[in-house]
C-alpha cells in the first residue's frame with residue numbers, strides 16, 4: 534500500500550466514524566426530547582380550565598383592564614359570516630395580518646393603496662373595536678413589493694422610508710391604537726455585536742434607521758402607542774436568551790437617546806413540543822422591559838402543534854396548557870396591557886402553511902376550531918384572563 538492511500542483510508546475511516554457518531558448523537562437527542570415531551574404532555578393532561586359564565590374573551594380581558602384581539606385578513610373577514618360573528622363577539626382589537634404591509638400598501642414607489650386596510654379599519658370602527666397597525670418597517674422579502682429591491686438604494690432609502698411612515702401613519706392618525714413601527718430587527722445569528730439583523734435598511738441607513746422610524750411615526754401621530762415587535766423571546770434556550778439580551782440592549786439604547794418608543798411587542802409564537810419554558814426567565818424579561826418604562830403587548834400568540842399527538846382531546850389539552858402556562862406568567866407583569874392571537878380560527882392560520890403538522894392533518898393552534906367553535910384553548914385564555922390581576 535502506498536503512503537498516500539494509507540492516509541486516504543484513515544481519513545475516510547475517521548470521517549465515516551465522525552459522521553456516524555454525529556447521527557447517533559442526533560438520534561439520541563431526539564429520543565430524549567420525545568421522552569421529555571411525553572412526560573410534559575402527560576402533566577398537561579391534568580391541567581384544567583374551569584370557566585364560569587358566558588362572557589366573551591373581550592369582556593373577560595376588559596374586566597382586568599386588558600385588551601384582547603386577533604389578526605384578521607380582509608379576504609376572509611369579508612367573505613365568511615361565521616368568522617365575522619366570532620371576531621365581533623370576542624375581540625376588542627383587530628390587526629390586519631397582511632393589509633398594512635408594504636406589498637399591499639405600495640403597488641408602485643409613488644402610489645399608496647389603502648383600500649384593503651381601510652376596509653378593516655372601518656370594520657373595527659363599526660364594531661367598536663380598536664385597530665392596530667402592523668408593520669411600518671420589516672425586512673421580510675415576501676412582505677415587500679417587487680420594486681423594492683430594484684428601486685431602494687443608499688441615496689433614496691431615507692426619503693422612501695420617511696415618506697412611507699409619514700403617509701401611512703398620518704392616514705390612520707387618531708384612529709389607531711398602536712403601531713408596530715419596527716418588526717424583527719434583531720437576529721443574533723447575523724453576527725453583529727449589537728445583534729441587529731442585516732437588512733436593507735441597516736445597510737442603507739445604518740443603525741439609525743430604527744430611531745428615524747420611531748421619530749417619524751411619533752410626529753405623524755403623537756397619540757398612537759409606538760411598538761418594537763419581535764419573536765423568539767419566550768424560551769429557556771441559549772438562542773432565546775441571546776435574543777432577549779439583544780432586544781433589551783436595543784430598547785435601552787433607544788430609551789437613552791430619547792427615541793419615542795412606548796412598548797415592546799412580544800410575538801409569542803409558541804411551541805407545543807420541546808418548549809423549554811421557564812417561567813422565571815419570562816418573568817424576569819417582562820420585568821426588565823417594564824423597568825424601562827415601556828408597556829408590553831403580546832402581539833401574535835399561537836401554539837404550533839407540528840409534532841403533537843394526533844388525538845384531538847390530548848392535543849387540545851397540550852395547546853391549552855401551553856397558552857395558560859405562558860400567559861399567566863406574562864400577565865403577572867402589570868406592564869402587559871394587551872394580548873392578540875395571530876388569527877382566531879384554525880380555518881385561517883399562517884401555521885397551516887408555515888408549520889404544518891408532519892402527518893399533514895389540520896393544525897389546531899388557535900382558540901376556535903375550523904367551524905368557529907371554541908376549543909379548550911379558548912377556555913385557557915378565558916381562565917387566564919379571569920385569574921389575572923387588574924391593571
Ligand code: XIL
Nearest residue numbers: 630667675676716764800833882883
Ligand atoms: C405572516 C402572515 O401570517 C403570513 O400569512 C404571511 O405570509 C407572512 O407573514 N411575524 C410577523 C407577521 O410579524 O407579520 C407574520 O405574518 C408572522 C410572523
